[in-house]
Amino acid sequence: MKTEASKSDSDSGELVHQWLMDKGLETPIKTLQGDGSDREEQRVAIEANVANIMHVMGLDLEDDSLMDTPKRVSKMFLNELFWGLDYSNFPKATVVENKMHYDEMVLERRVTVHSTCEHHLLAILGYAHVAYIPKNKVLGLSKLNRVVEFFSRRPQIQERLTAQICATLQFLLETEDVAVCIDAEHLCVKTRGVEDGCADTVTSKLGGVFKSNASTRSEFFHMINVNR
Numbered sequence: 312m313k314t315e316a317s318k319s320d321s322d323s324g325e326l327v328h329q330w331l332m333d334k335g336l337e338t339p340i341k342t343l344q345g346d347g348s349d350r351e352e353q354r355v356a357i358e359a360n361v362a363n364i365m366h367v368m369g370l371d372l373e374d375d376s377l378m379d380t381p382k383r384v385s386k387m388f389l390n391e392l393f394w395g396l397d398y399s400n401f402p403k404a405t406v407v408e409n410k411m412h413y414d415e416m417v418l419e420r421r422v423t424v425h426s427t428c429e430h431h432l433l434a435i436l437g438y439a440h441v442a443y444i445p446k447n448k449v450l451g452l453s454k455l456n457r458v459v460e461f462f463s464r465r466p467q468i469q470e471r472l473t474a475q476i477c478a479t480l481q482f483l484l485e486t487e488d489v490a491v492c493i494d495a496e497h498l499c500v501k502t503r504g505v506e507d508g509c510a511d512t513v514t515s516k517l518g519g520v521f522k523s524n525a526s527t528r529s530e531f532f533h534m535i536n537v538n539r
Contacts, residue, residue, distance in 0.1 A: 318402060318403050318457075319399060319400050319401060319402060319403065320401055320402065320403040320404070321398060321399040321401065323401055323403070323404060323483075324398030324399060324400070324401025325398055326482075327398070327401060327479050327482060327483075328398050330478065330479070330482045331475060331478060331479070334478055336471065336474050336475050336478055337475075338396070338465055338466070338467070338471065338475075340396060350389060353389060354385045354386065354389055355385075357381075357384070357385035357388055357389070358381040358382050358384070358385040359381070361380070361381040361384045361385060362381040365377065365380065365381065391464075392427055392464060393427070393464060393465050393466065394464050395460075395461045395462055395463065395464030395465040396464075396465045400461065401461060402454060402457035402458065402460075402461055403454075404450060404451075404454045404457075404458065404483045405450070405451045405454060406448040406449065406450050406451075406483060406484065407448065407449055407451075408447065408448065409445045409446065409447055409448055409449050413445050413449065414444065414445065414446075415444065416442050416443075416444055416527070416530065416531065416534070417442060417443055417444070417445065417449070418440065418441070418442040418531070418534050418535075419440070419441050419442075419452060419455045419456070420438075420440045420534075420535060421438040421439075421440065422438060422439040422440070422441060422455060422456050422459045423438060423439075423456075423459075423460075424436065424437045424438060424439050424459060424463050424472075424493060424495055425460075425463055425464075426463040426464070426465075426467045426469075426472060426495075427465070427466050427467065428466070428467070428468070428497055428498070428499045429466030429467055429468060430468070430499060431499040431503065432466065433497070433498040433499040433502065433503070434497075434498045435463075435467065435469060435495050435496070435497050435498070436495060436496050436498070437493060437494050437495025437496055437511070437512075438493070438494055438495070439459045439473075439476065439491060439492070439493045440491070440492045440493075440494075440535045441455045441459065441476065441480070441489075441490070441491050442489070442490045442491075442521070442531050442534075443480060443484055443486065443488055443489045443490070444486070444488040444519070444520060444521075444527075445484070445486070446484070446485065446486045446488070447485060447486075448483075448484050448485060448486075449484075450480070450483060450484055454483075455480070458476055458479055458480060458483075459476055462475045462476055462479070469493055469495055469497075469512055469514050470514055472493065472514075473491050473492075473493050473514040473515065473516045474516050476491045476516075477489050477490070477491040477516040477517075477518060478516075481518055486519065487518045487519030488518060488519035488520050488521060489518045489519065489521070490515070490516070490517045490518065490521035490528075490531050491515065491516045492513065492514070492515040492531075492532070492535060493512075493513070493514050493515075494511055494512070494513045495511060495512055496510070496511045496512075497510075497512060500512075517531075
């Protein structure tokens with residue numbers, strides 16, 4: 312679900328983009344999409360290129376079942392699958408002062424991941440488990456979902472996606488004590504190439520005490536699997 316304009320924060324998006332660039336974690340992006348003023352130009356260009364691909368494949372674009380496919384794909388790319396390339400869509404990340412001095416783990420499990428493999432443009436489907444230990448700030452729980460969704464909605468490899476989510480939350484929360492684990496199925500593995508319908512992929516990125524403290528790390532991975 313694309314973030315509503317009223318729930319987006321392009322200024323924070325620019326700061327996060329620069330943070331990831333400095334860390335070498337940004338998606339290979341040549342130009343940012345900016346304020347969306349060129350969106351229709353992008354849509355028309357994508358539509359024309361999809362139509363050309365279909366033509367080269369020998370499909371009849373005059374058929375009533377196929378004639379609108381290039382337009383559908385162009386809208387899908389811009390508005391559904393890849394809107395996370397546009398930092399004007401970055402979600403408002405509401406942080407509040409940790410007045411209650413909460414210093415234990417906050418864990419949100421099974422956050423939906425719908426992403427796209429950047430090598431074959433096939434779906435990556437799975438879940439993210441996101442945890443942090445508050446210091447001065449706490450983050451609204453839905454914002455964890457929104458951050459995961461934002462970085463999922465772009466061409467990705469799972470390793471980078473995991474690292475981007477972790478680094479962004481570290482930036483927003485001003486703490487290194489963040490952990491992210493993603494368990495996902497890749498249709499590029501299941502439906503082509505090796506065609507292994509049973510395989511899934513698990514990646515993790517651990518920061519601060521999640522990396523340095525064996526007990527905290529163990530607690531994180533144990534809590535992920537409780538009652539699953």
